[in-house]
Amino acid sequence: MRLPDQFRSTSFRLGTxxxxxxxxxxxxxxxxxYVAATxxxxxxxxxxxxxxxxxxxxxxxxxxxDALKALVENRVNGGADDHFYLLTDAAxxxxxxxxxPSVWRSGWSEWKVDGATVATSPALKAAAxxxxxxxxxxxxxxxxxxxxxxxxxxxSHVLDETQEIILAGLLWGSLLTTLLALVGGYVVSxxxxxxxDAIAAAMRLVSDGRFDQRLPVTGRRDELDRLSxxxxxxxxxxxxxxxxxxxxxTDIAHDLRTPLARMRQRLEGxxxxxxxxxxxxxxxxxxxxxTDSIIETFNALLRIxxxxxxxxxxxxxxxxxxxxxxxxxxVFETVAEEAGHRLIMDVAPGxxxxxxxxxLQQLLANLVENxxxxxxxxxxxxxxxxxxxxxxxxxxxxxxxGVPEEERERIFRRLYRLDRSRxxxxxxxxxxxxxxxxxxxxxxxxxxxxxxxxxMRVSLPLVDRAEPATSSRRVGLTALAPPHPGSxxxxxxxxx
Numbered sequence: 001m002r003l004p005d006q007f008r009s010t011s012f013r014l015g016t017x018x019x020x021x022x023x024x025x026x027x028x029x030x031x032x033x034y035v036a037a038t039x040x041x042x043x044x045x046x047x048x049x050x051x052x053x054x055x056x057x058x059x060x061x062x063x064x065x066d067a068l069k070a071l072v073e074n075r076v077n078g079g080a081d082d083h084f085y086l087l088t089d090a091a092x093x094x095x096x097x098x099x100x101p102s103v104w105r106s107g108w109s110e111w112k113v114d115g116a117t118v119a120t121s122p123a124l125k126a127a128a129x130x131x132x133x134x135x136x137x138x139x140x141x142x143x144x145x146x147x148x149x150x151x152x153x154x155x156s157h158v159l160d161e162t163q164e165i166i167l168a169g170l171l172w173g174s175l176l177t178t179l180l181a182l183v184g185g186y187v188v189s190x191x192x193x194x195x196x197d198a199i200a201a202a203m204r205l206v207s208d209g210r211f212d213q214r215l216p217v218t219g220r221r222d223e224l225d226r227l228s229x230x231x232x233x234x235x236x237x238x239x240x241x242x243x244x245x246x247x248x249x250t251d252i253a254h255d256l257r258t259p260l261a262r263m264r265q266r267l268e269g270x271x272x273x274x275x276x277x278x279x280x281x282x283x284x285x286x287x288x289x290x291t292d293s294i295i296e297t298f299n300a301l302l303r304i305x306x307x308x309x310x311x312x313x314x315x316x317x318x319x320x321x322x323x324x325x326x327x328x329x330x331v332f333e334t335v336a337e338e339a340g341h342r343l344i345m346d347v348a349p350g351x352x353x354x355x356x357x358x359x360l361q362q363l364l365a366n367l368v369e370n371x372x373x374x375x376x377x378x379x380x381x382x383x384x385x386x387x388x389x390x391x392x393x394x395x396x397x398x399x400x401x402g403v404p405e406e407e408r409e410r411i412f413r414r415l416y417r418l419d420r421s422r423x424x425x426x427x428x429x430x431x432x433x434x435x436x437x438x439x440x441x442x443x444x445x446x447x448x449x450x451x452x453x454x455x456m457r458v459s460l461p462l463v464d465r466a467e468p469a470t471s472s473r474r475v476g477l478t479a480l481a482p483p484h485p486g487s488x489x490x491x492x493x494x495x496x
Contacts, residue, residue, distance in 0.1 A: 019181025023174055030170040034163065041141075041162050045154050046108075049141045052085075052152035060145045068148060072096040080203070082127055082155035084138065097151075098123035103138065104132060104151055110139045126153045150163040187287045195224050199231075211239040256294055264289040275314065299430040306437040307359065318463060319360065321392055322353045323349040328364045329383055340377025343368070353393040354463045355441045363437045365454050366430045375400030391443070391459045399453040408447040434458075 052075065058065040058102060072087045076098045079085070086097035095102050100120045103113065113136045118124040128136045140153035198216045205213045214235060215228035262284075264417060271281030329345040336343035354361075371381045375398045384395040403411060412435040438445040443460040 021177055026173050027179055028436050034166040038160055047138050049152050053141050056150050069096050084153040086151040088149045106142045107359050108141050112137045133158050173215045175381045185191055259290045259293055263287045304433050306434045307440050316354050316355045317353050319357050321353050322347050322349045325385055336372050339372050341379045341381055345383045352463055353460045359437045363434050366434055371398040390462055392462055397450050397455040402454040452475050
């Protein structure tokens with residue numbers, strides 16, 4: 001028979017373990033109490049009997065047999081109901097006392113008086129009547145004083161009752177502790193079991209392809225909530241990547257169909273009509289250009305995938321972003337002027353971040369080159385950087401036609417291009433690459449309304465300036481600049 005899930009849960013197991021430990025603790029405490037209480041009660045009884053025997057010995061030494069007899073009779077008449085005394089001669093004949101001669105024992109002893117002996121003594125019968133089991137247990141001390149035998153005893157049934165009470169408490173306490181622990185473990189395990197079942201159900205849906213599912217978070221901030229939050233973050237990332245993969249597959253099929261079709265038409269035309277070597281050479285050159293465009297697209301997609309996988313984080317260093325922005329401005333200022341634009345810089349100094357300098361250089365160069373290319377002349381392009389709550393916000397703002405609000409989120413998708421940009425060179429991967437680079441650096445990129453124009457805002461986390469930033473490399477930057485405004489360097493992937 002299979003146990004319910006609650007009984008097989010970790011919470012219930014822990015509850016059972018804690019119950020066992022607590023049970024051992026209870027038994028140890030009550031066992032110690034039992035030993036201590038028994039010893040204490042026995043000590044009180046022994047002390048009381050010893051005091052009587054000391055008094056009898058003193059009476060015999062000072063007054064002889066008559067004084068001893070008188071003291072015994074006085075104790076019998078004035079003593080408590082559970083005090084018993086016996087005085088006999090050397091032959092065992094009773095002289096005084098309230099118990100029969102058969103109870104005589106020499107030295108310290110404890111025993112249960114048999115029923116026949118109890119029946120012969122009114123004092124023993126009265127003591128037995130007060131006990132629930134009708135028994136009398138004597139704790140006695142007997143001595144020989146001259147020709148006399150003297151015995152003082154107490155009814156030790158109170159000691160037995162104390163022991164029984166403590167043992168009963170130990171038993172019932174242990175049983176109650178075990179029961180409460182089991183019930184508590186079951187009750188406590190219900191909540192976690194239900195939450196684990198909910199998590200398992202959500203994960204089954206995810207395994208069936210429902211990447212939009214999220215694990216329940218109760219807000220208690222316990223270990224299950226933390227685990228669920230981490231898994232939800234992972235699921236969000238997987239959902240984004242899967243959506244991106246589907247979109248890329250669709251976009252590749254859509255966007256590459258045109259250059260492939262053109263290349264096929266060129267080759268088929270050359271096959272049918274090219275009579276001269278020059279015509280055939282032109283057809284081959286056109287096919288090579290189309291092939292280069294396709295290869296460039298796939299290379300860009302591969303680079304985006306590598307960046308999104310975090311493979312470039314090993315090259316992260318501290319970088320003075322302000323210096324990098326000044327160099328971007330220096331390189332592209334002349335390019336902007338040749339295109340009929342003004343490139344204005346307003347960069348606060350000392351903006352230190354941590355990242356891959358080559359990727360950040362590619363990011364900024366792409367965004368500035370996009371603005372130069374797609375803003376009709378004469379235009380104004382502003383390169384601004386400022387601090388904002390632990391981040392540095394870099395704005396590349398222009399006064400061009402901008403981007404419709406409904407398109408601003410889509411322009412960061414791979415191979416996505418605005419309708420008005422489809423006739424210009426490019427493959428629609430520049431902003432997707434920019435978004436991947438920004439995401440790798442733990443930042444955000446947004447397309448905002450520049451009123452007029454478009455503002456591309458990149459926010460990157462600042463770091464402590466205790467360590468020096470990586471020095472700039474002007475050669476690498478200069479190589480990124482296009483030779484003239486109309487040209488398209490393959491390393492500058494336009495975001496259309």
